Amino acid sequence: EEQEEDVLRELRLFLRNVTERLALDRRFKAFTKPVDIEEVPDYLIVIRKPMDLSTLLTNIDEHKYVTVSEFMSDADLIWQNALEYNPDSDPMDRHIRHRACALKDTVRAIIRDELDEDFDRVCEEIKESR
Numbered sequence: 001e002e003q004e005e006d007v008l009r010e011l012r013l014f015l016r017n018v019t020e021r022l023a024l025d026r027r028f029k030a031f032t033k034p035v036d037i038e039e040v041p042d043y044l045i046v047i048r049k050p051m052d053l054s055t056l057l058t059n060i061d062e063h064k065y066v067t068v069s070e071f072m073s074d075a076d077l078i079w080q081n082a083l084e085y086n087p088d089s090d091p092m093d094r095h096i097r098h099r100a101c102a103l104k105d106t107v108r109a110i111i112r113d114e115l116d117e118d119f120d121r122v123c124e125e126i127k128e129s130r
């Protein structure tokens with residue numbers, strides 16, 4: 001009902017704010033747009049589900065997420081894909097993996113510090129009811 005749509009609107013505002021703050025962080029520049037398949041032709045062979053911060057924003061606007069947990073599953077793909085596609089010991093791979101780990105830790109810290117657990121529970125109840 002209307003109260004539920006008010007809750008999901010607030011969820012989208014929270015998720016947009018988190019995602020935009022990540023996209024402004026210079027460490028996460030490589031994660032802001034999809035990996036360029038022309039530049040990296042084997043990327044889709046290795047990575048089954050590409051994800052990036054701009055796609056998270058599109059998903060939010062398309063009402064794809066009813067809970068923070070659903071958002072986190074896609075957000076986690078960004079750093080997981082980077083660790084998987086860039087596993088080597090060369091400095092470039094180590095650099096993107098360091099940034100991937102920083103992204104993982106930063107998302108978790110923001111959610112821990114800023115997501116109200118009662119609000120999250122209401123979102124989970126809406127999800128269960130649908």
Ligand SMILES: COC(=O)[C@H](Cc1ccco1)c1ccncc1
Nearest residue numbers: 030031035040082085086092096
């Ligand atoms: C999330 O970004 C990536 O996984 C690409 C993969 C990539 C390899 C070559 C071109 O792009 C990346 C970008 C910047 N620095 C390292 C790797």
